[in-house]
Amino acid sequence: MRPALGTITLREPRTLRDALRMLRDEGPLTPLAGCTDVFVQINFGTLRATEFLDLSRLAPLRRICEEDGRLVIGALATYTDLIRSRLVRRRLPMLVAAAREVGGPQIQHRGTIGGNVVNGSPAGDALPVLSAADATLVLASAAAERRVPFTAFYTGYRASVLRPDELLVAIEVAPVEGRQWFRKVGTRAAQAISKVVMAAVRDGTPRIALGSVAPTVVRLPRTEAALAGGAAIAAAQGVLAEEIRPIDDLRSTAAYRLRVATNLLARFWADTAA
Ligand SMILES: Cc1cc2nc3c(=O)[nH]c(=O)nc-3n(C[C@H](O)[C@H](O)[C@H](O)COP(=O)(O)OP(=O)(O)OC[C@H]3O[C@@H](n4cnc5c(N)ncnc54)[C@H](O)[C@@H]3O)c2cc1C
Structure with missing residues (x-):
């Protein structure tokens, strides 16, 4: 009620x-x-x-800037801010691609990247991007500030290490080498929550993250290692299929999600081939 x-x-x-x-x-x-x-x-x-x-009056938390070579995105930056930012477009184009697919314009104007992270839905579109980018979260309390790797933030379904006396204030991203890639699969392009969402970076060792296939966004270390070791894409798809355990829910079925995830892996690899 x-x-x-x-x-x-x-x-x-x-x-x-x-x-x-x-x-x-x-x-x-x-x-x-x-x-x-x-x-x-x-x-x-x-x-x-x-x-x-x-938090809406805390304007400094909306800033997007570069500090010591890192891209720093304030937690209150909206999707529209991300789309409009030249810095984000240059440094983290996969985040712009994700922001463009969140909800419709109204949601993009109001919704913040910090809200997406703390809300912690496994379908959150910004989350695979931050995972594949090896982002760091800056958490602040009245007593101290601490930095937590994004990949260590979630402890379970919509649960995280954020304490009740802390705010997420910013997200830091070191330069990302290699080609960035993002794809969201939902019932339609806008106003639809993802059935599967993937973000990936193709470098010496690729970095691949998936949303909507587990209680939290996940990285795929075994699939990444297989591709880094020169495995054929079909073999890497087999590793991925072993690495995730999607579920049936009201948005999709486990079988569909598994199929889409393996297809996305092949698409990522083909799209980012030299
Ligand atoms: C119609 C509609 C369509 C949507 N489509 C999508 C979509 O396509 N993809 C997608 O990923 N999401 C989608 N969403 C979900 C939502 O818009 C996003 O998750 C958005 O980023 C949330 O940000 P917010 O600022 O509105 O968060 P809020 O609703 O203000 O907060 C969300 C949670 O985070 C906490 N919080 C927020 N900021 C902080 C902070 N700085 N520090 C600590 N805690 C904080 C709040 O206490 C709350 O628990 C949609 C929502 C709607 C209503």
Whole structure:
């Protein structure tokens, strides 16, 4: 059941410092970024929280810049910000490709990359990109800041190492060598959640990540090693089929997902051949 509007309280910090202090002293609070996931959860009654922390005034968290050679994307950057950013287009084109396929324009204007990461749906379109890019997440609390490799962030289905007193403030990506590739397969191009989504980088050792085939986004180390070792694509597809265990759910079947995942691997390899 939805909480009555009168029971909802909203804190509106103007600085990151205030936001982190509120999380520490006045919590538990649920952060709000673009609200595109949170509103759905409130409407479906799956989120019972009544105390919220509005991050929308924290403009510095929306910045996209380069620091010490790394691409730094603020957690509040929207998909539209990513699409419009020359820096992201140059450094991480597979993230732009993913952003273009998230929802429709309204969702792209409001939805943030930080919300996608923390929401943690295994179908989140930005997640395979961050995994294949070996991104690092910057998490901050009132006491300290820490950096967590993206591949170590999730601990299970929509569960992560993020603590209730922490915010995701930024995502850092070291230069990505090699060709980048992204493909989303859903019922239609826009406004559809992925049935399978893959992001990959073709370098000496390829980096391949899949969404919607497990409780969390996954990297495919055995498939990556097989391709790096010179395996034929058919053999690598066999390794991939052993490496994932997709499930049947309301969006698709395990058999379809497995078939699509192996087809995407072959498409990635063909599209990125020299
Ligand atoms: C119609 C529709 C279509 C959609 N299509 C897609 C799609 O194609 N692909 C896709 O991947 N997603 C899709 N989504 C889901 C959603 O838009 C994205 O996951 C979006 O990135 C969420 O960002 P947000 O800013 O709206 O997050 P919010 O809803 O504000 O927050 C999501 C979660 O993250 C937490 N949070 C947000 N920011 C932070 C932070 N900085 N630190 C700590 N916690 C934080 C919130 O507390 C909440 O738990 C769709 C949603 C809708 C309603």
